[in-house]
Amino acid sequence: MQLVLASGSPRRFELLQLLDRPFSVVKPNIEEQQQAGETAEAYVSRLAVEKAQAGAKLSSVEAAVIGSDTVVVCEQQVLEKPVNQADYTSMMHKLSGRSHHALTAVALHYNGATNVALVSTMVHFKELSAAEIDAYWQTGEPKDKAGGYGIQGRAAKFVRHIEGSYLAVVGLPLYETEQLIQAAEQSQNEC
Numbered sequence: 001m002q003l004v005l006a007s008g009s010p011r012r013f014e015l016l017q018l019l020d021r022p023f024s025v026v027k028p029n030i031e032e033q034q035q036a037g038e039t040a041e042a043y044v045s046r047l048a049v050e051k052a053q054a055g056a057k058l059s060s061v062e063a064a065v066i067g068s069d070t071v072v073v074c075e076q077q078v079l080e081k082p083v084n085q086a087d088y089t090s091m092m093h094k095l096s097g098r099s100h101h102a103l104t105a106v107a108l109h110y111n112g113a114t115n116v117a118l119v120s121t122m123v124h125f126k127e128l129s130a131a132e133i134d135a136y137w138q139t140g141e142p143k144d145k146a147g148g149y150g151i152q153g154r155a156a157k158f159v160r161h162i163e164g165s166y167l168a169v170v171g172l173p174l175y176e177t178e179q180l181i182q183a184a185e186q187s188q189n190e191c
C-alpha cells in the first residue's frame with residue numbers, strides 16, 4: 001500500500017518517519033476557518049479529513065493519504081497560528097498559569113473512505129512573565145505553531161506537565177496513525 005503524507009509540516013514529516021514505512025509527501029492547500037457553531041473537536045477533525053481528501057486528489061488512486069490538524073483550546077477559544085506578535089502575546093497571556101487542551105486529529109483516506117482519530121491532551125503551563133513571553137517570540141519558534149508554542153522546542157520550559165499524548169501536541173500521534181494504517185491494510189486484504 002502506497003502511503004502519502006498530505007502536509008507541509010516538518011514536524012509531521014519527521015514523526016511519520018518513525019513508523020518505518022516509506023511515504024511520499026503532497027502539500028494541499030486547505031482553508032482553515034472554524035464555522036459558526038462548530039466545536040473545536042469537530043473543526044480539527046474536519047480539517048484533518050479535508051487535508052487527507054485534498055491530498056488524495058493530488059496522489060495516485062491506490063494511495064493511503066494521511067492528513068492532520070492541531071489546535072490549542074483555552075477557555076473554549078480555539079488558538080491557531082499567531083498572525084503577528086500582538087496575537088502571539090495575547091495567546092501566551094491566556095495560556096500563562098493555566099491548563100489548556102491541545103487537540104490533534106489524524107485522518108486517513110483510502111479506497112474512497114476516510115477514517116479519523118482525535119486526540120486531546122491537557123497541557124499545564126507555568127505562570128509566564130512578559131519578559132519570558134517576549135524572549136520566546138524572538139526565538140522565531142511561535143510563528144508556525146498552533147497556540148504560538150512548540151512543546152518540542154524552547155517552550156518546553158513553560159510546560160509543568162501534560163496528560164495525554166506528547167506526540168499529538170507536537171502534531172502527529174503515532175499510535176493512532178499506525179492504527180489507521182493497519183486498519184486500511186486489513187481492509188485491503190479483505191477485498
Ligand SMILES: Cc1cn([C@H]2C[C@H](O)[C@@H](COP(=O)(O)OP(=O)(O)OP(=O)(O)O)O2)c(=O)[nH]c1=O
Nearest residue numbers: 007008009069070145146149150151169170171
Ligand atoms: C501545540 C504545538 C503545535 N505545533 C505545530 C504542529 C503543526 O505543524 C502546527 C499547527 O498547524 P496545522 O494547521 O495543524 O498544520 P500545518 O499548517 O503546520 O501543516 P499542514 O496543515 O500542512 O499539515 O503547530 C508544534 O509543532 N508544537 C506544539 O507544541
